[in-house]
Amino acid sequence: MLAAKIDAARRPTMINGGVGPSQGAWQAGQDQPGWGAPPPQPPPPRVSPATAVATVRPETRAFVALSYPFWPLALLALLDARGSRFVRRQAWQALGFNFGGYGLAAFLTAVSSLPIIGWSAWPLLPFIVPVMVVASVVYAFRVWQGDDVSVPIVSEWVDSRLPA
Secondary structure, eight states, X not given: OHHHHHHHHHGGGOOOSSSHHHHHHHHTTOOOTTSOOOOOOOOOOOOOHHHHHHTSOXXXXXXXXXXXXXXXXXXXXXXXXXXXXXXXXXXXXXXXXXXXXXXXXXXXXXXXXXXXXXXXXXXXXXXXXXHHHHHHHHHHHHHHHTOOOOOTTHHHHHHHHSOO
16 A cells, blocks of 8 residues: 555656656646746748749849949839838848948958058958959849848848848
């Protein structure tokens, strides 16, 4: 009889499979405090390039593509009230790409004017313009072809602030 009571007292604290106590609690649908965080939610669905480009006219796509080498065109693309999410996203990315490049050039120019420290920045200055030109042409060509371009650093910032 004593052995039955010990076994009965031991049963509720036993974990049946899974990894850790939170796994068993969430699988069973129990919400007990202190049993870990809820499972992570999946990220919001991204706009697929096929559906985004299907609604954008070729002229608009070319206009947004040209906003990578010529940033004032991105401002004009943002003024379009009927602009789709694809057009607004690419226009904001083009602005971020251009102003990021100008900011990098200004920073390296300022650093290169400092004595002793500036010697390490001088060799980088001649490479800024060719790298920016090549990158803007590559991004423009990819947008014109209908790809969903992701500019490093800028894309995360634009996606977090652009309403879905």
